[in-house]
Amino acid sequence: MPARNHNQWTANPPLQSSEWIDSRIYTEEAIFEEEMEKIFKKTWIPVCHESELPKPYDFRTTSIAREPVVICRGPDNVIRAFLNVCPHRGMIIERRPAGSFFEPQPSGNPKRMTCMFHAWQFDMKGNCVYVSREKEGYQDRLRKEDVGLRRLRCEVKFGGFVWVNLDDNPVSLEDWAGKPFECLRRTLEAEPLEVFHYHKAIVETNYKLWHDTNCEFYHDFMHYHNRVTGFNDAYFARKNESFENGHIVVGTFEVNYDQYEGFESRAELSFPHLPPNQWYMIDLFPGMNFNLRGSALRCDTVTPLGPNKLMIEFRGLGLKSDSKEDRQTRINHHNSIWGPFGRNLHEDLIGVQGQGTTMRPGSEPRRVLHGRQENQTIHDENGMRHYYDEWGRWMNRMPNDPDKVFAERKLMAAE
Amino acid sequence: MDAASAVREAIGRATIYLDDQRWNDWLDLCADDFHYAIKSYSPEISYDMTYLQGGRKDMESLIKLLPKHNTDHSPLSRHTNVCTVEVDADGKNATAVSSVAVYQHLLDGTNSHVDSGESRLFLVGKYIDKFRIEEGRPVFVDREVRLQNRRLDKGSHWPI
Numbered sequence: 001m002p003a004r005n006h007n008q009w010t011a012n013p014p015l016q017s018s019e020w021i022d023s024r025i026y027t028e029e030a031i032f033e034e035e036m037e038k039i040f041k042k043t044w045i046p047v048c049h050e051s052e053l054p055k056p057y058d059f060r061t062t063s064i065a066r067e068p069v070v071i072c073r074g075p076d077n078v079i080r081a082f083l084n085v086c087p088h089r090g091m092i093i094e095r096r097p098a099g100s101f102f103e104p105q106p107s108g109n110p111k112r113m114t115c116m117f118h119a120w121q122f123d124m125k126g127n128c129v130y131v132s133r134e135k136e137g138y139q140d141r142l143r144k145e146d147v148g149l150r151r152l153r154c155e156v157k158f159g160g161f162v163w164v165n166l167d168d169n170p171v172s173l174e175d176w177a178g179k180p181f182e183c184l185r186r187t188l189e190a191e192p193l194e195v196f197h198y199h200k201a202i203v204e205t206n207y208k209l210w211h212d213t214n215c216e217f218y219h220d221f222m223h224y225h226n227r228v229t230g231f232n233d234a235y236f237a238r239k240n241e242s243f244e245n246g247h248i249v250v251g252t253f254e255v256n257y258d259q260y261e262g263f264e265s266r267a268e269l270s271f272p273h274l275p276p277n278q279w280y281m282i283d284l285f286p287g288m289n290f291n292l293r294g295s296a297l298r299c300d301t302v303t304p305l306g307p308n309k310l311m312i313e314f315r316g317l318g319l320k321s322d323s324k325e326d327r328q329t330r331i332n333h334h335n336s337i338w339g340p341f342g343r344n345l346h347e348d349l350i351g352v353q354g355q356g357t358t359m360r361p362g363s364e365p366r367r368v369l370h371g372r373q374e375n376q377t378i379h380d381e382n383g384m385r386h387y388y389d390e391w392g393r394w395m396n397r398m399p400n401d402p403d404k405v406f407a408e409r410k411l412m413a414a415e
Numbered sequence: 416m417d418a419a420s421a422v423r424e425a426i427g428r429a430t431i432y433l434d435d436q437r438w439n440d441w442l443d444l445c446a447d448d449f450h451y452a453i454k455s456y457s458p459e460i461s462y463d464m465t466y467l468q469g470g471r472k473d474m475e476s477l478i479k480l481l482p483k484h485n486t487d488h489s490p491l492s493r494h495t496n497v498c499t500v501e502v503d504a505d506g507k508n509a510t511a512v513s514s515v516a517v518y519q520h521l522l523d524g525t526n527s528h529v530d531s532g533e534s535r536l537f538l539v540g541k542y543i544d545k546f547r548i549e550e551g552r553p554v555f556v557d558r559e560v561r562l563q564n565r566r567l568d569k570g571s572h573w574p575i
Contacts, residue, residue, distance in 0.1 A: 052460050060459070097459045198460045200566040204525065224483040262469075262476030315460075331465050340570035341453055341467040347485045349569040350524065357526045 012367065012400075018385050019371030021399040023359045026206035026368075031395070031402060032307040039286050039394050040065035041166045044176050046288055046301055047071060049315065050079060050160040051194040057102040057111060057124065061094050063303065064166055069152065070094050070113065071162055072101060074124035081154035081164045082126045086115035087147040093122070113149075126151050158290075159188030159317075161299065171245075180247040180282050184292060190272035193297065196331055197316030199340050203349055205356030207287045207304040208391070210312060213348055214281070214289040214300065215248055215383040218372060222351060225343045228259045238378040246285030246390025248383035252278040255293065260343075266333050269295035269326055271319070283383065285390050296334035308360050314338065314345070367400075418548055419500040422509045425553045426544060430495045433574060438478040441574070445471055445555040446547055453575055455540075455562040466562070474574065486572045487524035491537060493517050493575070502548075509553060513542040515560075517575060524569060538575060539563045 001008075013020050025031055047062045048071060059072040061084055068084035070093060086093050093115045101113055101124070108114025112121040112129065121130035126149035131137075134144070153165040155173045158181045163173055170176070181188070203210075213219060217238070220226040234253040241249045255277045257263045267276030271292060282290040287302035296316055303311040316338065318330040337344045359366060370381035370388070388399040398404040416424070425444060432441040442449075452468035469477070494516045502509045519537035521530040540562040546553035560575045 098461065099458075195460045196462055197464055197466075198457045198462070198565065199455075199464075199466070201568045201570070202566065203568060222485055224480070261480060262473055328465070332468065335466055339466045340567035341572070341575075342570075343480075343484060343572070346487070346570045346572050350485060350487055353525055353569065 010364070010367075013369060013371070015369065015371040017398075017400050018389065019381075020367045020369045021388055022401055023363070023366040023368055025391075025397070025399060025402050026209060026355075026359045027307050027361045027363055027365075028402070029307055029361060031397070032304065034395060035286075035304070036065040039391075040304070041067075042170065042394075043167075043286055044155075044163045044165045044170065044173050046158075046161040046299060047081070047164050048162050049193065049195045049299075049317065050156050050162055051192070051317075051320065052098060053079065053162075055100065055102075057100050058098075059094060059101055059113075060098050060162075061096065062164075064164065067166060068092050069164060071154065071164065072113070072124050075111075079154060079156055079162055080125065081152040081162075082122075083150040083152065085150065086117065086120055087128070087149065088115065088118055088120050088131075091115050091117040093149075120147075122149050158185070159193050159297070176245055177247060177284055180243045180249050180284065181290075183249055183251075184280055184282065184290070187271045187273050187292070188297075192320040193317045194320040194322070195315050195317050196327060197314065197334055197339065199314050201312045201314070201340075201349055202305070203310055203312070203353045203356065204308050204360075205310055205352040206307055206359070207302045207310045208387075209352045209355045209359075210300075210302060210310055211283065211287040211289070211387065212370075212384050213352055214291070215250075215283045215387060216370070216379075216381055217250065218379045218381065219348075219351060222347050223344050225260050225263075225337060229256050229263075232256075236378055240376050240378060240380050240383045242382060242386035246387050248283045248386055250281040250283075250378065250383070252280045255279050263336065266293065266295040269330055269333070271295070271297070283387075285387060286394075291338075293333070293337070296330045296338075298334065298338050308356050314340075416551075418502045418506055418509060418551075418553070421548070421551065422500045422502070422511050422544075422546055422553045423497050425546065425555070426495060426497050426511060426513055426542065429555070429558075430493045434490070434492045436490070436573070438481075438574070442471065442474060442478070445558075447471060449474075449555055450557050451560075451574065452558070453560045453562060455565055457565055459565065477574070481572060484572055487522075487569055489522040489524045490520045491517050491571070491573065491575075492520065495542065507548055509546040509548060511542070511544045511546070513544070515540055515542050537571075538567075 048060045053073045056075045062069050070084035071081045104110045105114050107116040107119045114121045119132040128144040128147045155163050239251040277294045280292045289300040291298040299315045301313045316334040370384040372381040374380040392399050392406040396406045449471040453466040456463050495513050497513045500511045517538035518534050521533045543559040545557040
């Protein structure tokens with residue numbers, strides 16, 4: 001067909017209704033706000049790794065759906081999460097990204113989380129243990145027991161990642177993500193892991209478009225590195241497998257790293273229990289990614305900032321037992337592809353920002369296709385279809401017509 | 416020209432070659448055993464990170480393959496201020512520390528209709544350079560780009 005006029009351009013594609021979406025789900029402020037409430041405040045988010053708080057009283061801060069969160073390791077070695085909000089006047093309690101509560105702060109004592117504003121103090125279990133001039137101000141009307149922190153569901157799992165859920169009664173983390181992690185569980189739990197890489201990107205795009213890029217491998221045409229190291233029969237046979245809760249796993253094959261000039265095989269530093277140079281990808285709803293290229297593990301965590309603004313945190317991990325030399329090699333393997341100056345990540349981010357450029361709040365709605373059917377192999381877009389089916393269920397909106405409720409989907413399919 | 420002045424000039428010349436994307440001219444300023452690294456300390460994970468590193472051959476491969484990669488073509492300019500130059504007593508080696516701010520002049524990275532022509536601060540950090548002085552000419556044997564940034568957005572394919 002030649003270039004199309006407006007009516008042709010905006011017509012629905014000749015595909016099944018599940019094989020494309022309406023770009024308003026990437027651009028509308030109301031939908032974004034609804035996603036924060038219905039999805040991000042209800043699902044498990046991997047906020048950091050246990051190696052980022054190795055000692056008692058170590059902490060990390062983060063945020064989920066705009067809610068500030070503090071994660072700390074107690075003297076009992078248990079990692080707990082709380083809203084990082086003082087119950088007194090709503091001040092953020094800890095302002096640093098990471099550190100230790102072992103040392104005193106200008107307003108407070110050692111081994112306490114102290115709100116700098118009025119010096120209220122909390123222990124590592126979230127109990128309020130000090131209210132300055134308590135009796136003088138509150139007499140017996142308000143006690144410390146009444147003003148503990150808001151505790152959050154928190155588990156350390158799947159290779160030592162720290163998972164937090166803002167919902168008090170979520171499905172268990174094992175039930176949420178255990179099955180997709182099965183392919184790597186033995187590998188990730190063989191020995192402790194350690195984070196060696198962290199950086200952030202803020203890009204003008206929707207978080208789902210970034211997750212799409214992690215879910216679909218058809219875009220490997222964009223990556224010269226992946227074409228020369230990967231495009232062979234085994235690559236095209238990789239399975240794209242769907243799991244309950246909107247998760248997917250892309251199966252492995254052997255990557256020929258030495259086909260890219262200057263790169264080397266990663267076989268000698270394969271993670272435990274893996275054959276050499278394997279490449280597994282686990283994509284979790286609503287936007288988390290675990291990507292193991294043989295010798296290095298990458299984890300992406302999305303923090304949506306708006307319908308067209310996204311922060312992605314990138315972590316790289318190796319084995320805690322690495323020698324100095326092995327660690328440096330793993331870092332090279334990770335960052336030569338996935339670092340901020342690596343071969344692939346820059347291309348991926350240009351790609352999703354380019355999508356964000358054409359799909360901004362107020363842009364004419366587009367039909368975005370994910371209709372490739374290739375027997376659920378690597379370039380089949382079944383992973384994205386599975387993801388958007390789950391998205392529709394959580395949002396009760398049709399991905400290809402978000403004004404319609406999800407229940408209408410079956411009716412439309414029957415028409 | 417004394418050794419310290421020659422070192423300053425070599426850093427200035429490297430800045431111009433990198434800004435002009437004359438990658439091979441830049442490498443000609445470097446010894447065969449040259450080592451390059453981009454590093455940053457992360458208070459988030461309490462780790463001294465290496466974002467990119469390699470020897471001269473690695474950098475040659477990286478540069479050679481640049482045309483095969485999709486990239487953001489927005490030019491970079493490096494504002495380099497040499498802070499200290501220390502020449503060894505025997506005059507054979509030198510170390511220099513420079514502060515550097517890298518600006519990105521937007522071209523095709525986002526929506527070029529709106530953004531092209533804008534200059535944004537891209538990176539801030541230091542160059543920590545080591546030189547061998549061969550017949551009065553300083554050659555780079557090591558460059559560490561030590562960044563303050565850990566928010567790097569789209570990143571870059573280019574040496575900094």
